[in-house]
Amino acid sequence: MSTQEQQPALATLKRFYEAETAYLASGGGDFSGIAATLDPECVIYQPASLPYGGEWRGHSGFEAWMKAFAEQWSSLEVKDSELYPNGDVIVSKSHVYAVAKKTGRAADWPLLQFFRVRNSKIFELWPFHWDTATLLEALKP
């Protein structure tokens, strides 16, 4: 049995990543591919101190969060990705490289993302940034 069959949440996350890559590659016009991988009641949580902080709910909330994020960061690259599945949750460990759009400052940081899956769709997403204070410094005009 493959790992994906043992851990069905992995297949969901893979579909989400593929849809996200396609969305970003196309310049972010059609959100329907990503929406198909999200539970209608999905929530993405962001630390309150960030410019895109707070809770973003549902498909429209998720799309709005992606736009708010893209207003702050460009040249986003995610490297060294490791996945830690357990039941309906996956934790992804990676390293992010990005450039702050308004200041041109480069920043990179370790990132953990906690995904909870419901009915084969992404239901909750909690990103743990290594140091939100460092991110704010890069974004500060």
Add this chain to the structure above:
Amino acid sequence: MQSSASEATPKAVLLRFYEAEANYMKSFEDNGIASFDEMRETMAPDVVLHQSPDLPYGGDYLGYEGYEQWAVKMSSIFDKLEVAEREFFEQGEKVIVVCRFITRSRINGSVQDFPMAQVVTVRNGKIVDFRPFYWNVPAYVAAATR
């Protein structure tokens, strides 16, 4: 039957560490003194604790001595530390724990109640690396500000 240290999974080692930590804290509360020996048993001599640089106790802490220095700094800032709702994710030599971390500032009485995630690396039955990810570092900076 207990497995030997080298056979213990990263999660099993981390649970032993938590137990030792709880005993340490209880002894400190009850008697005002506690031995670090039980916690030391769960960590390698060259253990590294990485703390996000902008935290009031930011930076890397090396070895047993470094770990103890960090613990002293933490207790000078917080008079309550509580971890709840732990979930574990294990793979290879690493275990990731996601939890709720509740702290109370000794300095200004503020309470921080946020999610937290921590990557713990275990080799030969001992913890060699801790990397905790705080949800929102500025909240901890504020906790240490009078």
